Amino acid sequence: MLKEFKEFAIKGNVVDLAVGVVIGGAFSKIVTSMVNDIIMPLVVTLTGGVNFTYLKVVIKEAHGKDSAVTINYGTFIQNSIDFLIVSFSIFLFIKLINKLKREKKSEIVETELKPSEEVLLLREIRDLLKK
Template sequence: MKNFFTEFKNFAVKGNMIDMAIGIIIGTAFNNVVNVIVKKVALPPLSLLTDGVNFRNKKYVLREASEGVEEVAIAYGELIEVFIDFVIIAFTIFVVIKVMNRFKSKAEDPKDEAVETPKNIELLANIERLLEEQNTLLKKGE
């Protein structure tokens, strides 16, 4: 049992739990942004294109509601709305990651003077340059 608590303490202290918590918090905030983009930006023009159709209310009724009997229906409109949400969320995440990767690759390019290169990338670039010089000198000596 003591080993379990030691393992948990190491997990929590070494940053894994903190990284996970930060990811969840950012994910929740990003979810709010995406919801606004979907509901307030993307769906209104789509609604105009479809002549004001509200997808959420679209359904195929299998049995009408009557006294004491509930309606049985397939709510395909809600499925369409959720699918549109999914496509917009996937596209938004794709664009955000693409932009982040572009900035990351700029930061990792040691020849790019506009962005400060991280120290580990700079050191690796110097090692690569020195190895190329060494190989050039060795080829000349042959």
């Protein structure tokens, strides 16, 4: 059973998945920082300084040791905006990666289709020998 586990753990898929999770976590921190530290201050400025997280409806006031019952719709709005910004940022990042992959692939295809000078010279010699 230990041998089977070792084979499973060493397989490329498990290692690829682990690397993806680690990189995803690091990328998540970058995107979260971009949203919280760069984009949201701009959104707050554009909305006149409204901070969505404090918006709420009080259903039951607090009396004594009881805590108030509230619907925190501002937090929901804030999380929705964060989700949209993060999703759009990831979309742009993936789009950039795909563009770079396409450019690299087209370079490879172009190189494969274009014969080298040596091949052209050998073809010329072959054609001359046929005559």
